[in-house]
Amino acid sequence: MKRIFFVEDDLSLIHGLSFAMxxxxxxxxxxxxxxxxxTLWKNGTYDLVILDVSLPDGSGYDLCRKIRQTSKVPIMFLxxxxxxxxxIMGLDIGGDDYITKPFKLAVFLSRINALLRRSDHFNQAEPELNSNGIKMQLLKREVYKKEEQLDLTASEYKLLYLFMENPDIVLSPEQILSQLWDCDENYIDSNTLTVYIRRLRTxxxxxPSKPQKIVTVRRMGYKWNTVN
Incomplete structure (x- = not known):
């Protein structure tokens, strides 16, 4: 049975969503x-965390940052x-999905299922990816370039993982977006993806002005290039 850690201060929402889950x-x-x-996080083990941003004694963003210091558990902002x-902030600090209120219950449950499926797939992956001078140590969530550790945001990390897991395969913007984020397409669209790719290339x-690792395939998308 999957365990979900639900951080929310609205009692009516807690009762309704807890019943549905x-x-x-x-x-x-x-x-x-x-x-x-x-306190509960320190004493428990969970498969998914659902966080509200506005809490009576602080921000869900702060809690997300603390969780990401020790865990790669999927995090959904609600x-x-x-x-x-x-x-964008929620995704960059480590969120895997971001749902805004009001929302449809069926969509909420569907996206929980999707996050858990992706997590299972990630946990079954090889513990290390190594290509083009870039090394990803998945269990530690660390990335190295020629033995120098890189400081990547959570979104950049997930984007790099997707590319390195699919070497020499052209991925369309739509494929990349559907694999990485389930957020409202008005925010996470192809233009936003372009920004993330530019940041990752730097x-x-x-x-970065002449990328050799993440290359653009005109009118098709992007690919992780292993042929030099």
Whole structure:
């Protein structure tokens, strides 16, 4: 049985969503404050974390950062904070999905299932990827370029993993977006993806203006190039 850690202060939402998730045979642990959540997190093991951004004693963003220091557990933000900057921040600090209120219950449950499937796939992957002078140590969530550790955001890390897991395969923007993020397409679209790829190139390419690792295939998408 999958265990879900639900951090939310709205009692009516807690009762409604907990009932719906339990019907899907998930085990639910609930915290209503940052302090309570930190205590439960230290003492529990979970398969998915669902975080509200606005909590009575702090921010869900802060809790996300703390969780990411020690765990790669999937994190979903479920919040009324629906500005583009809120969503991008949530993804960059380690969120895997971001759902804004109000939302449809069926969509919410579907995206929980999708996150858990992706997590299972990731956990079954090889512990290390090594290509083009870039090494990803998946168990540690660390990336190295010629033995120098790179500082990647969570979104950049996931993007690099997708490319290195599919060497020399052209991935369309739509394929990349569907694999990485389930957020509202108004925020995570091809233009945003272009920004992420440009940022990632500045960190992994020897000359970002002439990329050799993540190459653009005109009118088709991008690929991780292993042929030099």
């Amino acid at each position: 339990k019907k899907q045979e998930y085990e639910i642990e609930v915290a209503r404050t940052n302090l309570e959540a930190e 919040t009324a904070a629906d500005e583009e900057t809120d969503i 960190k992994i390419e020897d000359d």
